[in-house]
Amino acid sequence: MENLKERISREYLEAFKSRDSIKKNLLGVVKSEITTQEKNTVVENLADADVIKILNKFSKNLKETIEKSNSEEAKSELSILENYLPKQMSESEIKSALKEIIDELGNSSSSLPFQIGKLMGAFNSKYSGKADNKLVSNIIKELITTNV
Numbered sequence: 001m002e003n004l005k006e007r008i009s010r011e012y013l014e015a016f017k018s019r020d021s022i023k024k025n026l027l028g029v030v031k032s033e034i035t036t037q038e039k040n041t042v043v044e045n046l047a048d049a050d051v052i053k054i055l056n057k058f059s060k061n062l063k064e065t066i067e068k069s070n071s072e073e074a075k076s077e078l079s080i081l082e083n084y085l086p087k088q089m090s091e092s093e094i095k096s097a098l099k100e101i102i103d104e105l106g107n108s109s110s111s112l113p114f115q116i117g118k119l120m121g122a123f124n125s126k127y128s129g130k131a132d133n134k135l136v137s138n139i140i141k142e143l144i145t146t147n148v
Contacts, residue, residue: 003045003048003051004052004084005034005045005046005048005051007084008027008030008034008051008084011027012027012028015027022073022076022077022080023080026058026077026080026081027080029058030054030055030058030081033054033058034046034054037050037054049128049129051084052086052128052129053129055081055084055085056085058077058081059078062077062078062081063078066078086129086130087130088130088131089127089130089131091135091139094123094131094135094136094139095139095143097123097127098119098123098140099143101119101122101123101126102143104122105118105119105122116137116140116144119140120133120136120137120140123136124136
């Protein structure tokens with residue numbers, strides 16, 4: 001089974017052959033960033049989790065561009081990127097997962113305000129890239145204030 005980096009490279013070539021300039025240009029930039037990260041970390045092949053971090057960074061930038069200028073090109077690029085990212089969890093799925101993690105960690109609700117970092121770390125180790133960290137943080141704070 002091919003990894004995410006290989007899939008991006010293969011689909012870059014397909015976009016090049018089919019003259020899909022938007023997809024080709026976007027995936028070319030992504031491939032370049034992957035190569036840069038590999039050189040900086042002296043890793044031959046980045047793991048899928050690391051490639052997802054790169055894709056999330058691009059995705060976040062595109063969302064900001066769309067908010068500011070409602071760019072059609074940015075919307076097209078974002079829809080392309082979303083094909084490579086894991087399905088994002090809904091708020092209810094995040095809440096459920098966090099409640100499970102809280103139960104697993106055995107935290108009492110009175111100590112939760114001091115455990116935000118611990119909860120974020122546990123969530124990200126299980127569900128890396130499947131939810132926006134800002135949303136997860138907000139839900140943790142909400143759960144803390146409502147005493148789970």
